[in-house]
Amino acid sequence: MSGFSTARQKMVDGQVRTNDVTDRRILDAMLTVPREAFVPAAKQALAYLDLDLDVSEGGAKRFLIKPQLTGKLLQAAEIGEGDNVLVVGCATGYLAALAAKLAKQVTATDCDPTLAAKAKDACAGLGLANVTCKAAACTEGDASAAPYDVIILNGATEVTPEAVLGQLKEGGRLVGVSAESKPPRAMIVTRTHGEFGHRALFDAAAPVLPGLERAATFVF
Numbered sequence: 373m374s375g376f377s378t379a380r381q382k383m384v385d386g387q388v389r390t391n392d393v394t395d396r397r398i399l400d401a402m403l404t405v406p407r408e409a410f411v412p413a414a415k416q417a418l419a420y421l422d423l424d425l426d427v428s429e430g431g432a433k434r435f436l437i438k439p440q441l442t443g444k445l446l447q448a449a450e451i452g453e454g455d456n457v458l459v460v461g462c463a464t465g466y467l468a469a470l471a472a473k474l475a476k477q478v479t480a481t482d483c484d485p486t487l488a489a490k491a492k493d494a495c496a497g498l499g500l501a502n503v504t505c506k507a508a509a510c511t512e513g514d515a516s517a518a519p520y521d522v523i524i525l526n527g528a529t530e531v532t533p534e535a536v537l538g539q540l541k542e543g544g545r546l547v548g549v550s551a552e553s554k555p556p557r558a559m560i561v562t563r564t565h566g567e568f569g570h571r572a573l574f575d576a577a578a579p580v581l582p583g584l585e586r587a588a589t590f591v592f
Contacts, residue, residue: 376408379420383407383439387422393443401473402443410436410466410494424579427464431484432582434463437526441549441558441576442467445524448560448573449547451475455521460536460548461510461581465491465503467526472500479517481508483582510581513539520544528556528578530586537561537568549578552586 384402393399408419411427418425420439428434436442446467451457451474459468459480464487468480472495480495482488485507492505508514512535513523519541525533525548532552540546546561550572558576562569 376406376416376419380407383420387438387440388443391440391444393440393447395447397474398443398446398470401446401470402439405466405469405473405498407436407439407466409497410464410469410491427487428484429486431486433579434461434482434484434487434582435527435579436463436466437578441578442470444574444576445547445558446470446474448558449522449524449545451522456517456519456541458513458517458520458523458536458539459526460513460523460533461526462491462505463487463526465494465505467524468503468505469495469498469500471522471524472503475522476502477517478503479514479520480505481510481512481514483507483509509583511535511583515539522546524548525581525584527581527584529584530580531584533584537563540568542566547573549576551577551580 408416411419424435455475457475457478462468462480472478488507495503518539523546528549528551530551540563550559558573
């Protein structure tokens with residue numbers, strides 16, 4: 373077993389399973405998708421550590437969120453084989469690649485065009501033909517492939533992403549980390565009869581996605 377393969381197994385066994393991720397499909401995806409393929413060469417040694425990994429190359433900071441949080445959000449999303457999924461703030465595409473192992477179709481967006489292109493190349497390199505990667509603001513989502521059965525935020529939000537929520541299918545669900553209040557919590561939002569229901573899942577922290585920050589307030 374190669375060094376990365378061993379690290380991947382340890383990530384799943386030590387970070388993901390131990391955080392109550394039990395869905396076999398998710399565990400299998402995390403064992404087979406090489407996280408190092410989504411990390412700059414200089415940081416590949418960090419690919420399987422329990423941290424939010426900075427993959428930005430100038431501009432706004434962009435991250436792959438912690439493996440254990442990635443697994444827990446995917447499990448909460450309950451992605452079905454026929455689902456149409458949107459990943460917002462995909463960075464270099466790792467979460468989108470995992471979702472592609474579970475869903476029929478995945479659209480992944482990032483505000484950094486360079487990273488969106490890297491996500492496209494990384495997913496194509498793994499033969500994931502059911503992923504479309506695009507550059508778009510995290511506040512916008514991607515209306516062209518809406519409505520979505522599942523929307524996943526690859527990070528936290530301090531505001532309600534109204535335009536993104538509007539792309540959720542009736543009966544669909546959005547998962548991500550809400551940092552609108554303290555402590556931040558992973559949330560699931562469901563759409564039923566045109567109304568949105570919000571439910572806290574567990575305490576969690578993740579970097580806030582660009583454009584989804586709370587407006588700065590003036591302090592005298």
